[in-house]
Amino acid sequence: MSSVEQNLVEGNKAYAEKFTQGNLALPPSQKYVVVTCMDARIDPAAAFNIPLGAAHIIRNAGGSAREAFRSLVISQQLLGTTDVLIIKHTGCGMLTFDNATARGVVAKNKGDAVAEEVKDLDFLTFPELEQAVKDDVQFLKSKKVEEGVQVSGWVYEVETGKVRKVE
Ligand SMILES: [Zn+2]
DSSP, X not given: OOHHHHHHHHHHHXXXXXXXXXXXXXXXTXXXXXXXXXXXXXXXXXXXXXXXXXXXXXXXXXXXXXXXHHHHHIIIIXXXXXXXXXXXXXXXXXXXXXXXXXXXXXXXXXXXXXXXGGTTOOOOOOSOHHHHHHHHHHHHHTOGGGTTOEEEEEEEOTTTOOEEEOO
């Protein structure tokens, strides 16, 4: 077993021994969704005050609403959520490269033939943080399926642990 697997097994054993919340409902009790980045420095449940069972948390590189759209529609239409918080963050890796760079890295690491697999992939990077939050809010507001859903945009500061509203 790898050390990563071992960590899972051991940590989960301790967690399960104390686990008491096995009767939660499937739909999120507070009817909202957080879209945030996969960045390892963000602890959404703690930083954003989300009790177990209260909200959906959708994570991807950059906290992209575009990438999260499939899950958002499921969350809203099948599981009754009515609010979306888009929370991007300072120091995001997505501020540091673009599509051409990412494709170049793949080609360098894996060769040109393999890089073909990602030649049309949009990595959804962004050059400016606040603007990217606003763009994602507008992206959702432009979708008819999102009508009646409350959407707001936020920045989480990895340096301070604080959130601030952008839109
Ligand atoms: Zn990030």
